[in-house]
Each structure stands twice: as C-alpha cells, then as structure tokens.
Amino acid sequence: MDTNSNKYTFLFAIVMVTIIAGLLSYTATTLKPLQQKNIRAEKMQNILSAIGVDVSRESADAGFDKYIKQQLALKKDGTVDENSKAFELSLKKEIKKDSINQRLPLYIAEKEGKTFYVIPLYGAGLWDAIWGYIALDSDKNTIVGANFDHKGETPGLGAEITTDWFEEQFVGKTLLEDLEAGFAIDNFISVKAVKGGAKAEDLHGVDGISGGTITSDGISDMLQERLARYLPYFKNN
Amino acid sequence: MAEEKEALFSKKNRALLSDPLDDNNPISVQVLGICSALAITVQLKPALVMSIAVLFVIIASNVIVSLLRNLIPSRIRIIVQLLIVASLVILVDQILKAYAYDVSKELSVFVGLIITNCIVMGRLEAFALANGPWKAFLDGVGNGAGYALILVIVAFFRELLGSGKLMGFEVLGHKAKTIAESTGVYALGYENNGFMLLSPMALITVGIIIWIQRSKNRSLIED
Numbered sequence: 001m002d003t004n005s006n007k008y009t010f011l012f013a014i015v016m017v018t019i020i021a022g023l024l025s026y027t028a029t030t031l032k033p034l035q036q037k038n039i040r041a042e043k044m045q046n047i048l049s050a051i052g053v054d055v056s057r058e059s060a061d062a063g064f065d066k067y068i069k070q071q072l073a074l075k076k077d078g079t080v081d082e083n084s085k086a087f088e089l090s091l092k093k094e095i096k097k098d099s100i101n102q103r104l105p106l107y108i109a110e111k112e113g114k115t116f117y118v119i120p121l122y123g124a125g126l127w128d129a130i131w132g133y134i135a136l137d138s139d140k141n142t143i144v145g146a147n148f149d150h151k152g153e154t155p156g157l158g159a160e161i162t163t164d165w166f167e168e169q170f171v172g173k174t175l176l177e178d179l180e181a182g183f184a185i186d187n188f189i190s191v192k193a194v195k196g197g198a199k200a201e202d203l204h205g206v207d208g209i210s211g212g213t214i215t216s217d218g219i220s221d222m223l224q225e226r227l228a229r230y231l232p233y234f235k236n237n
Numbered sequence: 238m239a240e241e242k243e244a245l246f247s248k249k250n251r252a253l254l255s256d257p258l259d260d261n262n263p264i265s266v267q268v269l270g271i272c273s274a275l276a277i278t279v280q281l282k283p284a285l286v287m288s289i290a291v292l293f294v295i296i297a298s299n300v301i302v303s304l305l306r307n308l309i310p311s312r313i314r315i316i317v318q319l320l321i322v323a324s325l326v327i328l329v330d331q332i333l334k335a336y337a338y339d340v341s342k343e344l345s346v347f348v349g350l351i352i353t354n355c356i357v358m359g360r361l362e363a364f365a366l367a368n369g370p371w372k373a374f375l376d377g378v379g380n381g382a383g384y385a386l387i388l389v390i391v392a393f394f395r396e397l398l399g400s401g402k403l404m405g406f407e408v409l410g411h412k413a414k415t416i417a418e419s420t421g422v423y424a425l426g427y428e429n430n431g432f433m434l435l436s437p438m439a440l441i442t443v444g445i446i447i448w449i450q451r452s453k454n455r456s457l458i459e460d
Contacts, residue, residue: 009310016317020324027331034335042338057338 043087050135050145051109051116068118070108076100078232091122091131104229114138119230121148123222126214128152130161130222134170140234141179143191146170148219158215169206175227183235188228192220245371253375257383259454264387265447266457269355274388275439277347281404284392286340288385290333290348294325295357295384296377302365303373309366318361319352326351356384391442399433 002008041060048055048063055063071086076099086105094102107118117136124130132148146167153159160166173191181187189204193216198205208216244250263269273291277283298321302309309317330348333341341348351357360380365373396402401409401423410421412429432438451457 003308003310004312009313012308012310012317013313016320020320024324024327027328031331031335035331035338038334038338 050118050133067109068107069110072106074104074233078236121222121226125153125218126158141174141176143170143173153215158212160209174203183231190224254379257379262383263356275436278392278439280396281392284388288388290329292381295381297325298322299365299373299377300370302361303370306366323352395433398430401429
C-alpha cells in the first residue's frame with residue numbers, strides 16, 4: 001500500500017478525525033454531569049465563604065440549604081421576579097442585558113440568628129473577567145465578608161485580589177455615606193481600592209494592590225456598578 | 238527476526254527506562270519542557286499531578302503513534318501526532334475537571350500546554366515513529382519519569398523553602414503573627430523565602446540540579 005499517495009493521505013486524515021471526534025464527544029457528554037456538579041458546589045462554597053462559613057465541596061449542598069434562607073432574583077425597581085431562579089442566573093449573561101431585563105441575584109443567609117445579604121459581583125479586570133461575592137450585615141450597609149476570583153489576572157500582581165489580606169480589608173467598610181439618610185443613590189459611596197493605600201479611618205476605601213492598579217480599579221468599578229443596583233430593594237425591605 | 242527474540246527487559250530496553258532519568262534527562266540535559274517546570278512547581282501537589290498527566294499522555298501517545306507508525310502518511314505525520322496528543326490532553330483535562338476539580342483549577346492552562354510540551358512531540362518524532370510499541374512504551378515511561386523527577390525535586394525545594402510546607406502540611410512548624418506564638422523553626426525567628434515562590438527561583442533551582450548532575454556525571458561535560 002502506498003502510504004504517500006494523495007488518496008491514502010486524505011482517507012487516513014478523514015478516518016482518524018472521525019474516530020477522535022467520536023471518542024472526545026462521548027467523553028465530554030458522559031463527564032458533563034459530574035463537571036457541572038463541581039461547578040455548582042464551588043459556587044455554593046463561594047457564597048457561603050462570603051458569610052464566613054467554610055464547607056467542603058461534598059457538603060456544599062447541605063451547608064447551602066442550612067444557611068441560605070432565600071434566593072431572590074430582583075428586577076430593576078427592587079421587586080422580586082418570581083419566574084427566575086437566582087442560583088441559575090449567570091451574571092456574565094445578565095450583565096449584558098439592559099437594566100430593565102436584567103435580573104439581580106440576591107442570597108439572604110441566616111447565621112447564628114443574624115441575617116446577611118450576599119450579592120454576587122461580576123466585572124472586568126486587566127486581562128479578563130473578575131468576579132466575587134460580597135456579604136452585607138443585617139443593616140445592608142456594613143460589609144462582613146468578601147471573596148474575589150479572576151480568570152487571568154497577572155500572578156503576584158492583579159491576581160492578589162484572591163488573597164486573604166486583600167479580601168479581609170473589606171470587612172467593616174460601609175457602602176452609604178450616612179445610614180440614617182437611607183438607600184438613595186446620592187447617599188451611596190461604595191468601597192474603592194485606593195492606589196497608594198487607604199487611610200485607616202476611611203470607611204469607604206481599602207488598600208489597592210501595588211502593580212495591580214487596573215485590577216484594583218476593576219474591583220472598585222465592579223462594586224460601584226453592581227451594588228448600586230440593589231439600592232431600590234434595600235430601600236423597600 | 239532478532240527483535241522478536243529480544244527479552245522484554247533486555248539491557249537495551251532497560252536503558253530506555255534509565256537513560257532519561259540521568260544521562261538523557263529531558264529537562265536537565267535536553268532542556269525541554271522548561272515552561273511547565275517553572276510554572277507549576279510552586280507546590281508539590283500540582284507538580285505531582287502534572288507529572289502523572291504528562292506521564293499518561295507521553296506513554297499513551299508514544300504507544301499509539303508506534304502502533305500506527307507504518308500507517309501514518311509521512312507528509313502529515315506531524316499533524317497526526319499533534320492530533321493524537323491533543324485528544325489525549327483533552328481527555329486528561331475532562332477527567333480532571335470531573336474527578337479532581339481543585340487540581341484542575343490549579344493546573345488550569347498548563348494541562349492544555351502539555352500539547353506543546355516539547356518532550357512529548359520530541360519523543361514521538363525521534364522514537365515512536367521508528368520503534369515498536371513495547372519499546373515506545375518503555376521510552377514513554379522513562380522520559381515521563383525523567384520529567385517527573387526534576388519537577389518533583391524543584392517543587393520539593395520551592396514549597397519547603399518558599400512556604401514551609403510539603404504537600405500542604407506545615408512541616409517546619411506553624412507561623413503565627415508574632416514569633417512568640419509560632420512553633421517549630423519559626424519560633425527561632427526563621428522566615429520563609431518568598432522569592433522561592435517566583436519563577437526565577439525555579440530556573441535557578443533547575444540550574445543547580447544541572448550543575449550537581451554534571452559534576453557527578455562526567456560524560457555530560459562537553460569539551
């Protein structure tokens with residue numbers, strides 16, 4: 001057999017590609033349920049870790065049921081959309097819709113008799129997407145926990161947003177200028193990552209990351225943009 | 238046929254296994270696959286997983302290519318090799334995502350980079366295309382193990398000196414905020430060397446390994 005003829009080369013390529021395509025699609029389909037279970041469990045772990053609960057991947061489901069009392073999908077005016085499920089919402093897709101059609105996921109958790117509000121975040125870093133969860137105290141103003149993650153920020157610089165020292169800085173910071181003045185947009189300041197370091201008494205600033213300014217700004221913008229959307233709900237509830 | 242009479246573990250075949258560990262090590266002698274040796278050796282565990290993944294891919298692709306060596310049209314042989322390696326890597330990636338999710342997150346892009354690992358393609362082109370499946374298998378084991386050996390040595394020192402841990406366990410004692418609260422060597426004022434965690438130190442560690450190896454193995458020294 002002449003393995004160098006054009007006919008044989010084409011035939012070989014076609015047969016080979018078909019076999020491999022079949023094999024790979026079979027594997028991908030069979031393993032998909034397991035992979036999605038992992039992704040779901042990780043999402044639950046992240047939500048719980050924002051309120052300071054650490055669960056293993058295996059017990060994520062049980063932990064989630066125990067602490068998360070309500071999962072709401074909010075409309076722009078702060079009312080609850082009963083037709084969509086908060087957990088199934090993909091923030092990546094929601095964020096591209098206009099604000100009327102966007103649904104805002106909100107998780108209401110209860111831990112040791114106290115109520116916490118967990119808000120998912122999604123924004124842009126320097127290279128790619130950044131996301132995270134932020135947990136608010138029952139006053140809906142004070143941050144009790146935050147965790148961030150990223151797709152491709154620079155290790156050692158922007159990727160530092162996932163470290164404990166960065167995340168812990170957010171605890172105790174507040175979103176509103178003055179809690180008494182209520183949840184109005186002109187009273188909302190959010191929290192910013194400040195280049196060169198925030199002052200110790202600054203309730204609305206944390207230290208930015210040296211060498212990771214654009215990622216730090218991405219965090220500030222993400223918090224500002226996402227959290228402001230929840231004000232109508234917080235005002236009415 | 239002389240080849241068929243050859244014992245499974247003849248001297249020649251044993252050399253296929255042992256050569257890549259020292260005389261012909263893919264990393265420290267041929268200086269291939271350096272990219273992943275720098276990137277995933279911060280901790281021992283991902284280095285081990287990466288080694289196992291590479292070992293699997295290199296053995297499987299070596300054997301498959303060797304079995305097909307008389308069927309592969311030589312004009313498209315590189316493409317065929319790439320196709321085989323790429324599919325095996327996708328398989329590894331999918332399996333890790335399903336059964337070892339944390340590890341797959343940690344390895345992230347590096348699993349995909351096995352495709353471009355010069356060791357794998359190099360062995361296919363230099364060995365598997367010209368030898369039978371058993372020899373190709375041994376060659377794959379040898380080279381995979383040679384790669385793993387260096388990776389594990391580098392990761393051992395980087396994790397131990399960089400974060401004071403091995404496989405995530407605090408072997409040097411616990412480091413607390415103050416010296417008084419610390420245990421083990423940290424109570425004596427020892428500090429981790431954060432520089433070990435950065436990639437330049439991986440390169441330097443590989444350099445030191447090459448240095449030690451050459452000082453022991455005179456046959457590696459060029460004139």
